Amino acid sequence: MDNITDTLLPLRIFVVAALPVQFNLNTCLLSVGVTTIAVLCIFSSFFGASLLDKHGNSIPPGPRGLPIVGSFPFLTQYPELTLDRWAKRFGDLYSVWLGNQLFVIVSSPAIVKDLIVTNGAVFSSRKEMFIKSQTVFAGRGITATPYNDRWRKHRRIATGWLNQRAVDSYTPILDREATVLVKDMYRQSKAGTIPINPQPHAGRASLNNMLSIVFGFRTDSIYHPLLGQALRLSREFMNVTGPVSNLVDFLPWMQSLPTTMRTRGRNLHRDLLDTYGGFIKDIEQRMQIGATVPDCLARTMLEAKGQENLGHIDMSILASAFMIGGVETTAAIMQWFSALIPAHPEVQKKAHEELDRVVGRDRLPAVEDEKNLPYCHAIIKEVERCHNPFWLGTPHVASQDFTYNNQFIPKDTVVVLNTWTMHHDPSRHLSPDDFNPDRYMGDSLTSADSANLTDPYQRDHWMFGAGRRICPGMIVAEREIWLTISRMLWAFTMESLPGEPIDLTEYDGLSGRSPVPFRVNLLPRHAKVAEVLRIEEVPA
Numbered sequence: 001m002d003n004i005t006d007t008l009l010p011l012r013i014f015v016v017a018a019l020p021v022q023f024n025l026n027t028c029l030l031s032v033g034v035t036t037i038a039v040l041c042i043f044s045s046f047f048g049a050s051l052l053d054k055h056g057n058s059i060p061p062g063p064r065g066l067p068i069v070g071s072f073p074f075l076t077q078y079p080e081l082t083l084d085r086w087a088k089r090f091g092d093l094y095s096v097w098l099g100n101q102l103f104v105i106v107s108s109p110a111i112v113k114d115l116i117v118t119n120g121a122v123f124s125s126r127k128e129m130f131i132k133s134q135t136v137f138a139g140r141g142i143t144a145t146p147y148n149d150r151w152r153k154h155r156r157i158a159t160g161w162l163n164q165r166a167v168d169s170y171t172p173i174l175d176r177e178a179t180v181l182v183k184d185m186y187r188q189s190k191a192g193t194i195p196i197n198p199q200p201h202a203g204r205a206s207l208n209n210m211l212s213i214v215f216g217f218r219t220d221s222i223y224h225p226l227l228g229q230a231l232r233l234s235r236e237f238m239n240v241t242g243p244v245s246n247l248v249d250f251l252p253w254m255q256s257l258p259t260t261m262r263t264r265g266r267n268l269h270r271d272l273l274d275t276y277g278g279f280i281k282d283i284e285q286r287m288q289i290g291a292t293v294p295d296c297l298a299r300t301m302l303e304a305k306g307q308e309n310l311g312h313i314d315m316s317i318l319a320s321a322f323m324i325g326g327v328e329t330t331a332a333i334m335q336w337f338s339a340l341i342p343a344h345p346e347v348q349k350k351a352h353e354e355l356d357r358v359v360g361r362d363r364l365p366a367v368e369d370e371k372n373l374p375y376c377h378a379i380i381k382e383v384e385r386c387h388n389p390f391w392l393g394t395p396h397v398a399s400q401d402f403t404y405n406n407q408f409i410p411k412d413t414v415v416v417l418n419t420w421t422m423h424h425d426p427s428r429h430l431s432p433d434d435f436n437p438d439r440y441m442g443d444s445l446t447s448a449d450s451a452n453l454t455d456p457y458q459r460d461h462w463m464f465g466a467g468r469r470i471c472p473g474m475i476v477a478e479r480e481i482w483l484t485i486s487r488m489l490w491a492f493t494m495e496s497l498p499g500e501p502i503d504l505t506e507y508d509g510l511s512g513r514s515p516v517p518f519r520v521n522l523l524p525r526h527a528k529v530a531e532v533l534r535i536e537e538v539p540a
């Protein structure tokens with residue numbers, strides 16, 4: 001195919017897509033179709049790249065979508081379920097158009113490995129989305145940065161703070177927050193006599209861990225105003241910047257218009273700088289007057305800012321990426337755990353038996369106990385398989401043309417890991433809709449180690465992404481989740497309330513997901529709970 005035909009192909013795709021619309025509607029609406037085609041002619045240049053490689057291989061098949069907006073309208077609610085339906089129809093590698101942007105959706109571990117891991121040099125970039133990269137992160141932010149030197153620098157700083165040795169050094173922080181979580185739940189539930197909503201407790205445990213690591217301080221109560229503010233910022237970030245959160249990213253002509261989405265993006269940028277940039281300024285001032293500043297990421301960045309050429313916005317956005325990436329995520333797993341366990345008393349009973357046998361009732365489970373508590377370890381993996389907070393992860397981008405098994409993936413294509421489909425593949429996970437931790441018995445690996453397995457079908461799950469952009473916070477996240485969940489299991493029997501079933505299908509959030517608010521009864525399991533937690537008295 002010659003170049004002219006190449007350039008016109010997207011237009012043809014559009015015209016084909018537009019035909020059923022015109023056919024079904026009355027002649028009055030025909031003019032809408034004609035206008036739409038005219039508009040598309042103007043924007044057809046945005047499709048830009050050729051959709052065939054030099055051997056004539058075309059892009060993977062996929063749903064046709066609607067004129068102009070492509071498949072966007074089908075992905076605004078429960079996108080993971082729509083992607084799963086399409087995977088069944090179009091296969092493990094298929095194309096989706098959102099506005100002028102081509103996405104390929106990858107639904108099999110083998111293809112994830114071939115593309116994202118083995119060909120990591122090609123598939124490790126990010127699309128500079130208008131809202132996320134340009135507006136909210138102002139061209140910075142490790143999560144959104146293309147595969148370039150700036151990303152390498154930020155990734156090096158992040159890994160320095162999140163590697164095994166670093167995580168070992170601040171395990172006392174994670175340990176303290178996990179105990180505080182259980183104590184606060186015990187107190188707020190008045191020793192199990194009134195039901196509570198676990199959400200603020202999970203949120204504060206995660207927030208305090210990240211605040212301590214990034215800024216060297218913590219909040220002292222679930223009513224601290226920073227908790228609401230931090231959770232609001234994370235949620236707003238997930239809602240405006242998710243892979244299919246807004247059409248403005250995919251329709252460039254909308255980007256100069258004063259849309260609500262653009263305003264939200266700008267406000268979020270301002271709020272992140274005010275909040276997290278504000279903490280950095282405070283720390284810098286304290287350092288300038290020689291006050292003591294605890295060891296934390298912000299101090300490290302300030303000390304290295306000359307050498308690393310880090311400006312205030314760089315530091316604020318990197319800190320924001322930690323606060324956004326590290327709070328809502330781990331908190332969501334704790335919440336899904338608290339929502340799932342009351343519905344599975346048999347799972348809870350087995351975990352309690354294991355904890356009594358291995359840890360006993362005189363102390364809380366610790367980091368070292370994990371290897372001897374395979375069932376509790378398996379519960380966590382199963383929660384993560386069933387309720388990955390990010391079904392669509394953070395998409396990668398092809399930085400050059402690539403042909404895979406005779407299917408063409410043009411440069412700048414966005415590549416999405418369809419983790420819902422991979423987590424529910426019955427050939428990998430028998431009866432995938434069941435919550436069944438037994439499926440992970442015998443898998444003693446951490447998720448960080450599991451991600452390095454040669455056989456991608458043996459990997460536990462895909463919650464942390466894959467390849468060179470894989471979540472650098474895995475080690476801290478896993479340790480934090482282990483300490484909080486194993487201690488909740490140790491301390492409480494968790495029960496739902498009569499007449500108040502916990503909804504396990506609905507969720508809050510467009511990109512990051514957590515359960516809709518619910519309450520549970522947390523009954524202390526034995527008389528030693530208060531003693532071990534050193535709770536003198538519970539307020540009446």
Ligand code: HEM
Nearest residue numbers: 142143325326329330393394464465466469470471473477
């Ligand atoms: C349950 C907890 C978590 C989940 C599910 C999660 C998930 C993810 C995913 C899916 C990605 C994208 C990976 C890819 O591109 O393939 C990611 C990236 C990232 N995560 Fe996490 N994450 C979690 C916890 C954390 C924590 C605790 C931190 C920080 C302390 C963190 C910091 C980051 C950063 C900085 C990136 C960007 C990496 C890059 O683009 O190079 N995450 N995370």
